[in-house]
Amino acid sequence: MAEGESSNMSMDMETSDDDQTQWSDPSVMFGPRCWKCFIPKTFFTCKNCGKCYHRKCALMYEGFPSPVFEKKSLQDAMIEETPTPILMCSECIVAEQTRVPDLVNVPRSSFNSAAMRIALNIEEAFDLADLKPSNGGKEEDVEGQRECLEMIGNAYTGIRKKASGNEYISLEGLYCDYKNIRYNIVVKFGRCSQQFIAVQSLIRVTKELVNELLTCPTCYIMRINDVNSKQKGQIKPEKQVARVMTETCEKPHLVIWIKMPRFPYWPAKLLQMDDKKETAVLVCFNENKFWNVRLDVVGNDIKIYSSKCLSKSGNDRLATAIKDCNNYLNNAKKAFGRVVIPEEAGNYGGDLDKALKEMYPDFKLED
Numbered sequence: 001m002a003e004g005e006s007s008n009m010s011m012d013m014e015t016s017d018d019d020q021t022q023w024s025d026p027s028v029m030f031g032p033r034c035w036k037c038f039i040p041k042t043f044f045t046c047k048n049c050g051k052c053y054h055r056k057c058a059l060m061y062e063g064f065p066s067p068v069f070e071k072k073s074l075q076d077a078m079i080e081e082t083p084t085p086i087l088m089c090s091e092c093i094v095a096e097q098t099r100v101p102d103l104v105n106v107p108r109s110s111f112n113s114a115a116m117r118i119a120l121n122i123e124e125a126f127d128l129a130d131l132k133p134s135n136g137g138k139e140e141d142v143e144g145q146r147e148c149l150e151m152i153g154n155a156y157t158g159i160r161k162k163a164s165g166n167e168y169i170s171l172e173g174l175y176c177d178y179k180n181i182r183y184n185i186v187v188k189f190g191r192c193s194q195q196f197i198a199v200q201s202l203i204r205v206t207k208e209l210v211n212e213l214l215t216c217p218t219c220y221i222m223r224i225n226d227v228n229s230k231q232k233g234q235i236k237p238e239k240q241v242a243r244v245m246t247e248t249c250e251k252p253h254l255v256i257w258i259k260m261p262r263f264p265y266w267p268a269k270l271l272q273m274d275d276k277k278e279t280a281v282l283v284c285f286n287e288n289k290f291w292n293v294r295l296d297v298v299g300n301d302i303k304i305y306s307s308k309c310l311s312k313s314g315n316d317r318l319a320t321a322i323k324d325c326n327n328y329l330n331n332a333k334k335a336f337g338r339v340v341i342p343e344e345a346g347n348y349g350g351d352l353d354k355a356l357k358e359m360y361p362d363f364k365l366e367d
């Protein structure tokens with residue numbers, strides 16, 4: 001996948017929604033609310049999913065396929081007022097066929113294991129137990145919050161059920177189910193409600209965790225399969241089996257030393273840096289987790305990987321991590337040509353493409 005494309009792949013479809021939050025709720029309802037902007041007086045209804053849209057909102061999906069419209073009958077075409085029905089809205093099209101090239105050929109079961117992992121991560125990050133209403137508030141507020149939590153809890157259960165039944169075909173479909181929580185909450189409580197603010201932060205968390213997979217779907221899914229088979233006891237940790245992190249995917253990843261709080265310098269693959277260079281996604285060797293790190297916190301603690309170990313004190317887990325890392329670099333040599341690892345750890349200048357070119361000079365980064 002071309003590098004330029006990958007940034008478009010990120011789930012940016014929320015931005016347009018946020019622009020419109022200054023509109024207040026209309027006191028008079030004119031039919032169902034729009035899926036995209038939440039304002040009533042919609043024009044189109046998707047025949048597939050029943051979502052309603054304004055004319056403009058239905059076509060406002062940047063980077064998405066256009067909706068499929070029903071062919072107008074001659075009679076309808078003569079009456080201006082009759083909207084052409086949408087057979088499938090953009091969300092329905094991508095729910096059935098992802099627009100993420102790296103995910104097209106992923107087996108359904110592997111994809112759904114990843115979807116389940118994302119769902120569990122979301123539930124952990126947006127834990128309903130932390131949001132239990134306090135008894136101090138007004139009775140109707142407490143009741144509203146209880147209802148809201150129940151709606152989210154039921155949706156969580158439904159999403160997990162779908163993932164375990166291998167029902168998801170695309171990441172967009174999964175994301176859509178979280179947006180559906182927000183939509184239902186807007187319908188019930190309105191856009192100026194406490195509940196809406198809460199659910200907006202749920203969507204933010206979801207977007208972040210969904211984006212982790214997009215940084216490198218192959219690596220993410222390899223990781224999940226590995227974690228799952230370990231949990232099922234299919235891979236015995238003490239046995240020397242091919243360790244998944246040591247395998248290469250379609251592209252080389254920058255190998256770094258990262259200093260996380262309370263850990264010694266640890267080898268990791270840097271998977272992505274956002275455009276504003278504020279956050280990075282990385283995965284540590286001999287670790288089960290994708291990390292979304294803020295560069296203003298760890299920025300100075302990212303060094304280019306070196307043959308000389310940067311950690312003075314170490315433990316067995318770190319030793320295994322270093323071994324895995326070196327195995328990855330050997331595999332990368334076979335797959336991508338020369339791999340340049342300096343003896344002394346260099347500073348990471350903040351330019352991922354440049355650093356990648358220096359580490360893997362034979363690999364052509366696509367524009």
Ligand SMILES: [Zn+2]
Nearest residue numbers: 034037054057
């Ligand atoms: Zn709209």
Ligand SMILES: [Zn+2]
Nearest residue numbers: 046049089092
């Ligand atoms: Zn639809």
Ligand SMILES: [Zn+2]
Nearest residue numbers: 216218219249
């Ligand atoms: Zn990868």
